Amino acid sequence: MHNPQLNKNGELAHLLSIEGLPKGILTQILDTAASFMEVSARDVKKVPLLRGKSVFNLFFENSTRTRTTFEIAAKRLSADVINLDINKSSTAKGETLLDTIDNLVAMHANLFVVRHASSGAPFLITEHLRRIGRDDVHVVNAGDGRHAHPTQGLLDMYTIRHYKKDFTQLTVAIVGDVLHSRVARSQIHALTTLGVPEIRVIAPKTLLPTAVERLGVRVFHDMKEGLRGVDVVMMLRLQSERMEGALLPSSQEYFKAFGLSPDKLALAKPDAIVMHPGPMNRGVEIDSAVADSGQAVILPQVTFGIAVRMAVMDILAGTQGAAE
Numbered sequence: 491m492h493n494p495q496l497n498k499n500g501e502l503a504h505l506l507s508i509e510g511l512p513k514g515i516l517t518q519i520l521d522t523a524a525s526f527m528e529v530s531a532r533d534v535k536k537v538p539l540l541r542g543k544s545v546f547n548l549f550f551e552n553s554t555r556t557r558t559t560f561e562i563a564a565k566r567l568s569a570d571v572i573n574l575d576i577n578k579s580s581t582a583k584g585e586t587l588l589d590t591i592d593n594l595v596a597m598h599a600n601l602f603v604v605r606h607a608s609s610g611a612p613f614l615i616t617e618h619l620r621r622i623g624r625d626d627v628h629v630v631n632a633g634d635g636r637h638a639h640p641t642q643g644l645l646d647m648y649t650i651r652h653y654k655k656d657f658t659q660l661t662v663a664i665v666g667d668v669l670h671s672r673v674a675r676s677q678i679h680a681l682t683t684l685g686v687p688e689i690r691v692i693a694p695k696t697l698l699p700t701a702v703e704r705l706g707v708r709v710f711h712d713m714k715e716g717l718r719g720v721d722v723v724m725m726l727r728l729q730s731e732r733m734e735g736a737l738l739p740s741s742q743e744y745f746k747a748f749g750l751s752p753d754k755l756a757l758a759k760p761d762a763i764v765m766h767p768g769p770m771n772r773g774v775e776i777d778s779a780v781a782d783s784g785q786a787v788i789l790p791q792v793t794f795g796i797a798v799r800m801a802v803m804d805i806l807a808g809t810q811g812a813a814e
């Protein structure tokens with residue numbers, strides 16, 4: 491079946507989802523990111539791999555980490571970066587998404603970074619670019635609805651590989667609001683493709699998609715059972731903005747049952763790492779005593795995100811590979 495993310499040579503042309511991407515491409519992105527981390531460790535601030543290219547950040551939903559790290563990453567690759575202010579753009583006057591894209595393509599856009607509340611919006615743009623014959627313009631999904639957040643999934647994989655080295659020896663737990671989480675979906679696909687033998691999801695029944703087991707995960711409704719012996723704990727934010735009706739009794743009761751506190755974390759392996767994509771709700775899904783502890787790698791995740799986003803943009807639109 492045709493994968494809209496790959497060109498006819500099987501190379502990455504757009505990054506829309508981790509689902510369906512071969513292990514070789516995930517590894518290529520992680521290895522390229524590692525080379526950018528080395529460049530950065532040598533205090534090299536910029537590389538010329540996207541010089542003369544224009545990256546448009548189109549964020550139709552709020553963001554702190556993703557938008558900013560894409561901007562930093564594009565600037566480090568020497569691209570011109572345009573952050574479209576959606577609230578002040580002609581979207582507010584009724585211009586359609588695809589008319590906006592046509593106008594930005596006419597301004598010589600080379601790469602769109604798109605966050606949208608509607609699942610499938612980045613795919614829609616990709617199909618439009620194909621129809622108008624603009625294979626030279628690339629799309630990166632920066633989070634669409636409940637569907638996917640592939641660069642978050644990839645930076646999470648980079649973080650796990652950095653601290654744990656070998657995916658094939660790990661037990662990983664994903665905890666919280668899986669139902670509404672594009673991050674969880676991207677994580678599960680990435681962990682599966684990279685060979686993690688045991689992926690657990692821990693959540694109340696109301697926050698799990700139906701038939702989630704079909705994704706190849708083990709389901710737990712009890713934190714204490716689910717966390718026993720895990721190497722990696724990946725916490726999720728409660729996505730209250732996507733909840734319809736009361737799926738939870740109260741945030742205090744949620745914290746008691748599913749919040750990561752030091753006593754619950756003590757059931758994981760002693761060297762387990764704790765991750766969170768942010769933004770965190772302290773005292774709801776995670777205790778500050780855990781979030782600020784030596785086991786938390788939440789801020790390194792953000793730093794690795796710059797290198798991972800550099801890697802994705804370089805592979806799509808630049809001269810693949812780090813600076814000499």
Ligand code: CP
Pocket residue numbers: 552553554555556557633642767768769
């Ligand atoms: N993790 C994440 O996507 O954070 P932002 O919403 O701040 O971009």
